[in-house]
Amino acid sequence: MRGGEMRGGHVRGGHVRRGDIGGRGSSWSILLILVLVVVVTGSGWCWQRSARNAREKDSIAEALNLQAGMVVADVGGGNGEWTLDLATRVGTQGHVFSTEVDQRQLQRIRDAVEDAGLDNVTVIEGAESESGLDEGCCDAILLRHVYHHFTDPDGMTRSLLRALRPGGLIAIIEFPLRSMGGEHGMNAEDLIDDVTEAGFELVREVEGWPGRDYFMLFRRPDAPDPR
Numbered sequence: 597m598r599g600g601e602m603r604g605g606h607v608r609g610g611h612v613r614r615g616d617i618g619g620r621g622s623s624w625s626i627l628l629i630l631v632l633v634v635v636v637t638g639s640g641w642c643w644q645r646s647a648r649n650a651r652e653k654d655s656i657a658e659a660l661n662l663q664a665g666m667v668v669a670d671v672g673g674g675n676g677e678w679t680l681d682l683a684t685r686v687g688t689q690g691h692v693f694s695t696e697v698d699q700r701q702l703q704r705i706r707d708a709v710e711d712a713g714l715d716n717v718t719v720i721e722g723a724e725s726e727s728g729l730d731e732g733c734c735d736a737i738l739l740r741h742v743y744h745h746f747t748d749p750d751g752m753t754r755s756l757l758r759a760l761r762p763g764g765l766i767a768i769i770e771f772p773l774r775s776m777g778g779e780h781g782m783n784a785e786d787l788i789d790d791v792t793e794a795g796f797e798l799v800r801e802v803e804g805w806p807g808r809d810y811f812m813l814f815r816r817p818d819a820p821d822p823r
């Protein structure tokens with residue numbers, strides 16, 4: 597009998613079933629823990645990123661001395677996140693031109709502006725060598741993670757110089773050249789050479805930028821005194 601029980605499929609099967617149930621239970625527990633880890637880590641990461649971006653936006657506004665009523669451009673506006681912030685800071689008396697070359701991003705910016713109910717933003721389709729901004733239109737320009745994407749940096753930089761009023765500031769945020777499945781980014785010395793060659797003056801590097809990013813502030817020189 598005992599031997600039969602030991603050999604019997606029922607008893608052995610019973611063990612196997614209990615094992616099965618235990619195995620499935622622990623698989624679900626592991627899965628649940630993994631989901632929790634992903635959710636907690638993901639939301640922590642999002643929170644950190646939005647806190648970091650908020651600090652960046654304040655520092656950009658401070659460096660560009662943004663005031664209500666100013667006219668500014670966000671060149672290569674991406675999904676519109678930085679455009680919206682600029683638009684809120686310059687207020688209804690001010691204006692933001694947000695430029696893009698990518699059709700999908702242009703639509704994302706338009707949607708973001710509409711969702712935010714802003715009427716002080718103009719979305720502009722730029723070109724590879726031309727910003728699409730009118731001459732002397734802007735008090736300040738922001739280029740965040742955009743410069744190294746330019747396929748004609750000389751043409752674009754000259755176009756941006758024309759778009760700024762004399763004395764106007766341009767904030768360029770970049771990261772050093774790195775190889776990640778192809779080269780990406782731009783070293784600070786090369787950026788300074790390019791931008792000053794086009795006619796801008798380097799004002800200063802804004803210190804303490806997060807991560808590997810760096811922030812260079814340039815200005816369009818004042819118009820020569822006509823006397």
Ligand SMILES: C[S@@+](CC[C@H](N)C(=O)[O-])C[C@H]1O[C@@H](n2cnc3c(N)ncnc32)[C@H](O)[C@@H]1O
Pocket residue numbers: 671672673674675677678695696697698701722723724725726727739740741742745746747752
């Ligand atoms: C990495 S994204 C940065 C987006 C945004 N500035 C940000 O910081 O989140 C670079 C963007 O620059 C845009 N871009 C590249 N060349 C451009 C040009 N000549 N004029 C305007 N936008 C350009 C690309 O389409 C892309 O959306």
